[in-house]
Amino acid sequence: MTSDTASGLDAHADEPHNAGVASKLNWLRAGVLGANDGIVSVAAIVVGVAGATSAIAPLITAGSAALIGGAISMALGEYVSVSSSRDTTRALIAKEKAELRDFPEEELAELAGLYRDRGLSAETAQTVAEELTARDALKAHLETELNIDENDVASPWHAAGASALAFFIGGILPLLAILLPPDGARVPVTFAVVLVALALTGWTSAKIGGTPKLRAILRVVVGGAAALVATFVIGTLLGTSGVV
Numbered sequence: 001m002t003s004d005t006a007s008g009l010d011a012h013a014d015e016p017h018n019a020g021v022a023s024k025l026n027w028l029r030a031g032v033l034g035a036n037d038g039i040v041s042v043a044a045i046v047v048g049v050a051g052a053t054s055a056i057a058p059l060i061t062a063g064s065a066a067l068i069g070g071a072i073s074m075a076l077g078e079y080v081s082v083s084s085s086r087d088t089t090r091a092l093i094a095k096e097k098a099e100l101r102d103f104p105e106e107e108l109a110e111l112a113g114l115y116r117d118r119g120l121s122a123e124t125a126q127t128v129a130e131e132l133t134a135r136d137a138l139k140a141h142l143e144t145e146l147n148i149d150e151n152d153v154a155s156p157w158h159a160a161g162a163s164a165l166a167f168f169i170g171g172i173l174p175l176l177a178i179l180l181p182p183d184g185a186r187v188p189v190t191f192a193v194v195l196v197a198l199a200l201t202g203w204t205s206a207k208i209g210g211t212p213k214l215r216a217i218l219r220v221v222v223g224g225a226a227a228l229v230a231t232f233v234i235g236t237l238l239g240t241s242g243v244v
Contacts, residue, residue: 030159032208034166036220040224042172043228044228063174071164074166082156092146115128
């Protein structure tokens with residue numbers, strides 16, 4: 001490897017150049033977003049209840065229900081979503097395998113045509129299609145034609161578990177913040193803990209995605225603060241009106 005080549009690679013060392021890295025980044029981003037959902041959802045509920053009553057039992061009940069129910073809901077939603085995506089991907093892979101088995105010449109011509117559409121000359125496109133077909137025809141068609149990696153089909157169980165865990169980790173913070181301090185400090189402490197946690201998730205999300213950090217932080221912090229204020233005001237109004 002020449003020094004120019006090495007320096008060129010170093011210049012782009014932070015860029016994901018393979019599906020495996022991209023997949024890991026997507027999982028990390030999903031985990032951060034799951035934790036963010038847990039923080040906001042549980043915090044909004046416990047702060048709303050704290051606005052209505054200072055009794056510890058309702059806070060424990062509502063917070064625990066929000067934490068467990070939210071984690072299960074996130075897991076179920078992720079399981080269904082990933083299962084549907086996996087089934088679709090597997091069906092496309094099976095269809096491509098059948099086409100390569102039954103119509104190899106037509107599939108080779110199709111692959112060459114795809115490379116011509118990407119700007120290669122007819123001769124180069126044909127050569128590339130033939131060489132990739134000889135090496136791994138299915139992989140070449142899946143990547144070029146369908147943008148699919150046969151070895152990168154997500155597990156719905158892994159997705160469900162990761163989503164539930166991320167939500168639980170995020171949600172446990174506001175629950176502890178509302179339960180551990182003394183009565184008069186519960187809501188202010190919870191607000192502070194939640195906003196700091198949201199700032200961290202915003203920063204992490206921006207770091208993973210390579211986007212402006214301040215904008216991401218402000219977006220989640222402002223949104224989270226609005227949710228807390230709204231539920232606290234509603235809880236306080238319900239509490240003072242005698243409804244609860």
